[in-house]
Amino acid sequence: MSSEKPIPSRFEENLQFKQVAGPATYSNTTDGPVVYLSVADRTGSVIGYVWANDQDDAAGWVVPPGLSANAVNAGGRWVRALRAGKARQLAPTALLAELARGMNDGRQSHAVPGSLSEAPTLAVLKERALGG
Template sequence: MSSEEPVTSRFEENLQFKQVAGPERYSVTTDGPVVYLSIADPTGAVIGYIWANDEDDAAGWVVPPGLSANAVNAGGRWVRALGAGKDRQLAPTALLTELARGVNDGKQSHAVPGSLSEVPTLAVLREQASGVAKVS
């Protein structure tokens, strides 16, 4: 007879996560074109891109690789702006237009003036983020 106790079957089940409540969020994926805004730290180094696509009600934050902890933390302000925009039921590109006017700028980061642009896909933006250059 074995000294091991049998495992209860409920511990062997694969549990499925199903969110039943919580704040609404923009979708984080799209196959369509995305409008984006460059976000920089006080030195002008790009710390991320906030992007949007109205067709899929999608928006998100893309971060270049290799950022310092302070730069990553400064991006939190922009991620929170996405949640606030959805709470106010703004279309994703309307939120970007608002952010481009500097309404979310702070001491640690700011929207780069005149950087509102468009790329054909989110994948192109992610590729662009991997080769970030300093802007003012």
């Protein structure tokens, strides 16, 4: 007779992740055109793009590859601005307009003046971020 206790069957089940609560967020994908804003660090180097599409209630942050840790960290305030905009129930492009007016600028990063632009798709913007 073995002295080992049997493993309860509940420990052998495959658990399924199901998020039941959390902050509201914009969709992170769209197939339509996007309006975007370039964001630069204090040296003037572009560290990312905030984009928006009202039709799909979508908005997000696209980061170019190869950034320094400080540049990546500076992008955090723009991700937080997206969450705050959704919490205030702003349309994605209304939030982008606020950001373009400098509402989220700080010591580490700022919206590039006059950089509000449009791309035919999110994929095109991501390609731009890659330097293509």
